[in-house]
Amino acid sequence: MMDAKIFFNDIYKSQDQPNDLLKAFQQKNWNSFSELDLPSVKHEEWKYTRIKNVFTEAIQYNQDKTDFSEEELSKVKLPGTANANSLVFINGIYQPHLSTLTDGSDRLIIKSLSEASTDEDADFVNEHLGCSNAYHPDGINALNGSFAAHGLFIKVKKGKELSQPIVIYHFSDSRSGFRFSQPRILVSIEENTIATIIETYHKIGNHQSLTNEVVEICVEKAAHFRYIKIQNEGTDSNHTGTTQINQLGKSTAHAVTISLSGEIVRNNLNMVMRAEFCESHMYGLYLLGGKSQVDNHTIVDNAMPNCLSNELYKGIMDDNSTGIFNGKIFVRKDAQKTNAYQSNKNILLGQNSSANTKPQLEIFADDVKCSHGCTIGKLDEDALFYLRARGISEQNAKALLLHAFAADILQQIELEELRNYIDSLISERLTITI
Amino acid sequence: MKHMLTINDLQARIEEKEILKGINLDIKPGEIHAIMGPNGSGKSTLASVLAGRADYEVTGGSVQFNGKDLLELSPEDRAKEGLFLAFQYPVEIPGVSTTNFIKSAVNEKRKYQGLEALDAAQFLRTMKEKMKLVEIDQSLLSRSLNEGFSGGEKKRNEIFQMAMLDPKLAILDETDSGLDIDALRIVANGVNQLRTKDNAFLIVTHYQRLLDYIVPDFVHVLYNGRIVKSGTKELAFELEEKGYDFIKAEVNEATA
Ligand SMILES: Nc1ncnc2c1ncn2[C@@H]1O[C@H](COP(=O)(O)OP(=O)(O)OP(=O)(O)O)[C@@H](O)[C@H]1O
Numbered sequence: 205m206m207d208a209k210i211f212f213n214d215i216y217k218s219q220d221q222p223n224d225l226l227k228a229f230q231q232k233n234w235n236s237f238s239e240l241d242l243p244s245v246k247h248e249e250w251k252y253t254r255i256k257n258v259f260t261e262a263i264q265y266n267q268d269k270t271d272f273s274e275e276e277l278s279k280v281k282l283p284g285t286a287n288a289n290s291l292v293f294i295n296g297i298y299q300p301h302l303s304t305l306t307d308g309s310d311r312l313i314i315k316s317l318s319e320a321s322t323d324e325d326a327d328f329v330n331e332h333l334g335c336s337n338a339y340h341p342d343g344i345n346a347l348n349g350s351f352a353a354h355g356l357f358i359k360v361k362k363g364k365e366l367s368q369p370i371v372i373y374h375f376s377d378s379r380s381g382f383r384f385s386q387p388r389i390l391v392s393i394e395e396n397t398i399a400t401i402i403e404t405y406h407k408i409g410n411h412q413s414l415t416n417e418v419v420e421i422c423v424e425k426a427a428h429f430r431y432i433k434i435q436n437e438g439t440d441s442n443h444t445g446t447t448q449i450n451q452l453g454k455s456t457a458h459a460v461t462i463s464l465s466g467e468i469v470r471n472n473l474n475m476v477m478r479a480e481f482c483e484s485h486m487y488g489l490y491l492l493g494g495k496s497q498v499d500n501h502t503i504v505d506n507a508m509p510n511c512l513s514n515e516l517y518k519g520i521m522d523d524n525s526t527g528i529f530n531g532k533i534f535v536r537k538d539a540q541k542t543n544a545y546q547s548n549k550n551i552l553l554g555q556n557s558s559a560n561t562k563p564q565l566e567i568f569a570d571d572v573k574c575s576h577g578c579t580i581g582k583l584d585e586d587a588l589f590y591l592r593a594r595g596i597s598e599q600n601a602k603a604l605l606l607h608a609f610a611a612d613i614l615q616q617i618e619l620e621e622l623r624n625y626i627d628s629l630i631s632e633r634l635t636i637t638i
Numbered sequence: 639m640k641h642m643l644t645i646n647d648l649q650a651r652i653e654e655k656e657i658l659k660g661i662n663l664d665i666k667p668g669e670i671h672a673i674m675g676p677n678g679s680g681k682s683t684l685a686s687v688l689a690g691r692a693d694y695e696v697t698g699g700s701v702q703f704n705g706k707d708l709l710e711l712s713p714e715d716r717a718k719e720g721l722f723l724a725f726q727y728p729v730e731i732p733g734v735s736t737t738n739f740i741k742s743a744v745n746e747k748r749k750y751q752g753l754e755a756l757d758a759a760q761f762l763r764t765m766k767e768k769m770k771l772v773e774i775d776q777s778l779l780s781r782s783l784n785e786g787f788s789g790g791e792k793k794r795n796e797i798f799q800m801a802m803l804d805p806k807l808a809i810l811d812e813t814d815s816g817l818d819i820d821a822l823r824i825v826a827n828g829v830n831q832l833r834t835k836d837n838a839f840l841i842v843t844h845y846q847r848l849l850d851y852i853v854p855d856f857v858h859v860l861y862n863g864r865i866v867k868s869g870t871k872e873l874a875f876e877l878e879e880k881g882y883d884f885i886k887a888e889v890n891e892a893t894a
């Protein structure tokens with residue numbers, strides 16, 4: 205195993221010097237990383253996800269240009285997003301020349317984090333950048349923060365509704381070796397806006413990749429924000445990603461995480477309700493085969509009264525795959541009249557597939573409604589027999605049942621073409637490997 | 639005359655427990671057979687074994703269905719060969735609508751028979767026609783299969799599916815229980831309209847009442863895993879009047 209501190213030290217030191225704000229931020233994170241190192245299985249939050257093993261001396265982490273053709277992008281364009289604001293990252297770095305914006309600068313601002321931290325948005329950057337640190341005191345988060353200066357800043361302006369979603373395409377170029385990349389995105393969804401961000405990931409090349417991403421989003425008063433993360437990168441792709449959504453009063457946040465493949469995948473999703481009357485929705489579907497391992501850690505943090513959160517994650521594990529769910533709900537002392545619901549349901553198909561599920565409720569207020577539940581089971585044999593007794597083949601009957609199981613997550617994707625596309629990916633998977 | 643279903647000394651068990659202890663039954667096209675018998679005697683087990691439920695282990699005997707070895711076929715192939723089971727307890731399947739799944743079922747069967755799949759319009763037409771037959775509402779069929787259906791709605795849905803699949807042999811396992819008088823008449827009416835000289839019905843029931851509407855050619859009594867008495871419609875009247883005690887007594891005497 206590599207010594208990550210030594211390995212990244214040279215790269216850290218040789219970075220271009222950013223402005224003072226980012227310099228201090230990176231330094232703070234580097235200090236944390238030096239102290240914490242990469243999380244081992246002894247770290248309570250990482251005991252199933254052996255991320256340390258993924259790091260080897262073979263990894264390439266630099267910001268050299270790659271010869272990326274636009275064709276790669278057209279190959280993976282998500283259906284129904286032809287006119288979307290399309291942002292392209294290659295190896296963790298934003299590529300303005302490959303990106304296209306349909307919404308004008310009266311509504312949507314896209315600029316580098318280094319720019320944002322020296323102009324009128326500097327206060328915002330100062331306040332929100334690194335807000336996920338507190339929830340993830342581990343070397344993975346700090347490692348991303350140590351290189352945050354190359355990050356991107358996105359702002360949806362007060363009172364504006366985006367005409368199109370923002371689709372972020374992340375490419376890892378592993379043609380010449382194990383690609384490590386660290387996208388960093390800070391998002392300001394200002395008051396009274398409506399916006400959607402979709403993230404999707406692709407690997408080019410046959411070597412491994414690891415994407416270690418941190419996205420921090422502030423959804424301000426009365427804003428409505430939707431977030432969709434689609435993971436179908438294939439084998440040899442590893443992912444550790446944190447998305448934190450901070451919510452202010454009367455805002456709603458709605459997230460859907462779809463994981464269809466990947467080697468070792470860890471998604472942290474945090475919804476932090478910092479003011480009254482916020483609504484958070486978190487949905488997830490993981491449909492795994494081979495030896496994929498997908499670990500969803502979610503946090504709902506209710507700090508103020510009268511908020512509602514609803515969470516439903518569903519997993520289907522075939523072959524030797526593993527699905528992990530860990531859902532924390534904090535209801536702080538002042539957060540009276542909180543409604544928080546959580547559910548995780550798993551179906552095991554493979555002989556050697558497994559599921560781990562762990563709800564964690566920490567409630568410090570007394571007038572709250574919270575519920576949680578989890579199930580791990582096999583396909584319902586009675587239902588299967590019923591369908592087969594009507595002449596539906598075993599394979600189709602299974603596909604029908606699994607589809608039905610996944611349906612209530614898919615329904616959460618509002619964009620019809622995108623929903624149908626993901627539905628078709630699922631159908632394909634259900635008939636090919638199951 | 640040609641046989642449709644020939645059951646010969648069929649024995650089956652579940653988890654070490656022997657339930658069917660040698661069933662013999664012959665069904666010819668155009669016939670309606672009724673099976674009666676006390677609770678737990680093995681009626682649903684027989685129906686399940688014929689439909690191909692894997693929980694039951696067939697330990698002896700044979701079943702021929704239209705010249706094929708039925709026991710060798712998968713449940714779906716049995717269905718496609720023309721066997722239909724209306725379940726005593728229809729399963730609730732969230733997220734799958736009747737409309738949706740019956741369309742796959744109809745088309746899988748047509749494919750098996752070498753026929754073209756029905757297009758949307760043809761399917762809709764057939765559906766409308768069969769819906770009328772069992773007086774079932776469209777809204778029920780677009781809901782999740784049997785989920786939250788009343789007992790009677792579930793049974794009616796079974797008959798609707800039967801009508802859609804047009805089986806050669808339909809086994810109705812207590813389709814009449816839980817039905818009100820009107821629903822009973824509707825279900826019976828559906829069966830009578832679907833009846834032809836080429837298909838057959840095996841009706842499991844506890845009540846002679848249903849047999850007022852669907853007149854059986856034969857009535858069998860299943861007791862303790864065996865058919866211990868067979869007769870005509872009159873046997874049903876006798877059972878209704880006297881209960882099973884006289885049959886149990888006859889059997890016990892014979893085996894004593
Ligand atoms: N999974 C099982 N494990 C053990 N015994 C079983 C199982 N399933 C059925 N049996 C037993 O088999 C016997 C026959 O059951 P079956 O359901 O066939 O009866 P039935 O004649 O249909 O009764 P009813 O009139 O009540 O519907 C019963 O004693 C029942 O308890």
Ligand SMILES: [Mg+2]
Binds near residue numbers: 681682683726811
């Ligand atoms: Mg029964």
